Amino acid sequence: MVDLSTTYLGLQLKNPLVASASPFSKKVDSVKKLEDAGVSAIVMYSLFEEQIVHDSLALDHYLNLGTESYAEALTYFPDLAKYNIGPEAYLDLVSKIKKATDIPVIGSLNGISTGGWIDYAKNIEQAGADALELNIYFIPGSLETTSQELEQRYIDLVSDIRKKINIPLAVKLSPYITALPNFASRLIQAGANGLVLFNRFYQPDLDIETLEVVPSLTLSTSDELRLPLRWIAMLYGRVQADFALTSGIHSARDVIKASMAGASVSMVASTLLANGPIKATEILSDMAKWMEEYEYDSIKQMIGSMSQKAVAEPAVFERANYMKVLSSFDNKLHI
Secondary structure, three states: OOEOOEEEOOEEEOOOEEEOOOHHHHOHHHHHHHHHHOOOEEEOOOEEHHHHHHHHHHHHHHHHOOOOOOHHHHHHOOOOOOOOOHHHHHHHHHHHHHHHOOOOEEEEEEOOOOOHHHHHHHHHHHOOOOEEEEEOOOOOOOOOOOHHHHHHHHHHHHHHHHHHOOOOEEEEEOOOOOOHHHHHHHHHHHOOOEEEEOOOOOOOEEEOOOOEEEOOOOOOOHHHHHHHHHHHHHHEOOEOOEEEEEOOOOOHHHHHHHHHHOOOEEEEOHHHHHHOOHHHHHHHHHHHHHHHHOOOOEHHHHOOOOOOOOOOOHHHHOHHHHHHHHHOOHHHOOO
16 A cells, blocks of 8 residues: 655645645535545645734724723723634634644634734744645835845844744745745745745736626636746755645646655645545545556655756756747747
């Protein structure tokens, strides 16, 4: 029988299929269904910097409202036992999921600036999270912000969060980094233990009849696998970090490709949302069958086996193969 176990962020996992942040992590029952279907760990939905700052300011407002008026104004204080602000509910949910399941729970913070809000990294750890994922989701719209300033902001944020927690820390990145290998190396030096490639920016559409900007969410497809696949294959063995591939995982073949490129785990959400938790069971079963057919004993045996440093033609991952790919269409065109 093949061994599907892997290690990610120091966590011993029964297989490389991890449920990434999605609505499934908002309820204990749905997380338990994912566990029963075979996923080896769960990433919580993100707690946003804006949520924490907004709720903290709101609480401060109500605590201080009218207190300078007269002594009886103390009755303006809300009943804190009933004052359920968002971040506290998040911490409570982390704790409940940990108690109800036997798989690792990875908390998630989404933010871009350092400050008091990052204290919640420690709070998530104390709630029972086995690791923390920092989701960096930011579109630099300012003409004044340089790439160097933005990258340094991220490095400072990772460094400050690392000082707050003892559990492993992963950073979920956008693909739109000018010099990704250098930046990845700096993140690890700042204290990250793993990198999650890549975040998907949800891009709005334009309604040309109503002249409105329309928010839209499109689930991923397997075609999106190639971008993180390429970068993980290039970074594996060069950056001393665990890699998680996210975006485009829909089948056993996708997970196997991710593993061969160098990913310790494959994170899945879209296909679970489209097909339900049972899809995880199907993927894992198909993986085991494929590995038996091609005589692989374990996932660990294949991790990194097709990374840049392992293949015979490493240049195919870089510009050297660019013209060759384009010229491959020449014989197919009847012009």
